[in-house]
Amino acid sequence: MxxxxxxxxxxxxxxxxxxxxxxxxxxxxxxxxxxxxxxxxxxxxxxxxxxxxxxxxxxxxxxxxxxxxxxxxxxxxxxxxxxxxxxxxxxxxxxTWEHFYPVHDYHFYVPTAALRKRIDSFTGQFAPRCTGVHIRRTDNAVSMGKSTTEQFIREMERELTAHPEGRFFLATDDASEEALLRSRFPDKIISNQNRTIDRNSVAGMHDALLDLYCLAATDKIIGSYWSSFTDIAADMRGIEKVIAGE
Structure with missing residues (x-):
């Protein structure tokens, strides 16, 4: 906006x-x-x-x-x-909460030095290939109905078939989803496991921004339907985006 x-x-x-x-x-x-x-x-x-x-x-x-x-x-x-x-x-x-010009320039938004250091600590683990996975749950019923867990797993399996050496950076607001994916894809998941989910806090917003910038640093995003978080992460660097369930 x-x-x-x-x-x-x-x-x-x-x-x-x-x-x-x-x-x-x-x-x-x-x-x-x-x-x-x-x-x-x-x-x-x-x-x-x-x-x-x-x-x-x-x-x-x-x-x-x-x-x-x-x-x-x-x-x-x-x-x-x-x-x-x-x-x-x-x-x-x-x-408004609507965008009204398709602008793809994010030069205004330079994370603080402390947040940049945290972001770099995760993105340094991304080589040789890392796919971002954004699973939106809790308060987005539209997304949950369209982008199911099974569909995310299916897309992740396709990605590993094409790139067996790849890993995933996972951003989600649901700890049970993360536990399931870690058991399904052992040693393949990178995430901020100590994240704060509460959006009514500075720590929660710091962790959300970290997830956003880490997703934007991946090679491809498997994202959630009807989620501006998914869309902006892909748009920041113009990377490939696949929506689970579409």
Missing amino acids: INSAYELSRRRHEKLIVFWYLCPELNCAFEELFQPLQDPDVKLINIRSLYDPRKLWYQLTASQRFGNEDILQNKTDGTLHEDFFQKLKKRVYIF
Whole structure:
């Protein structure tokens, strides 16, 4: 979403202000995950409430406001319709969880030195070939119904048939899934076994970012249906992606 907003601001020759909302789904400041932004045309503000006065001021003084439904109705294949873009006024306020420009540039997001060190400790084990496996469970019923455990196992077996020397980096929010795959593929699974699953914590967000960057460093991803985590990990380096169950 930040990438989309940056592309929009670039096309409009305007500055971008991002409100990074710390909430139970992502309770971690931007700077605790990434190095500070270096672009003078982008300002990021961490907020802990949707009623933060700074956010409300920009929201109330904007010449135009639009939200998620407006984007859904005015985009095709992830791109805002040109007529909608042309009608935008100055000082636009956007509230959305949708992307609206297919931007594949992740230069904003440089992990902190401490997180980079942890990421490198795992990716150093990836040679000669490593396939990422992202199994989304817990709160994503759509993904669980489509990408079953059996389908992940089937894709992993295909991968080992083609590359017997390969290993897997596993990112999952379900410890029982990991235990099953470790028993099924002994000595083939690399993972952050001491991860914190709780998204309402800094430690949980650190471990989620570690999983994301490790997945992005693999040669191929076997991912979960209807998961932006899978999609972004593959998009970061343009690597091959296979969705279990499709």
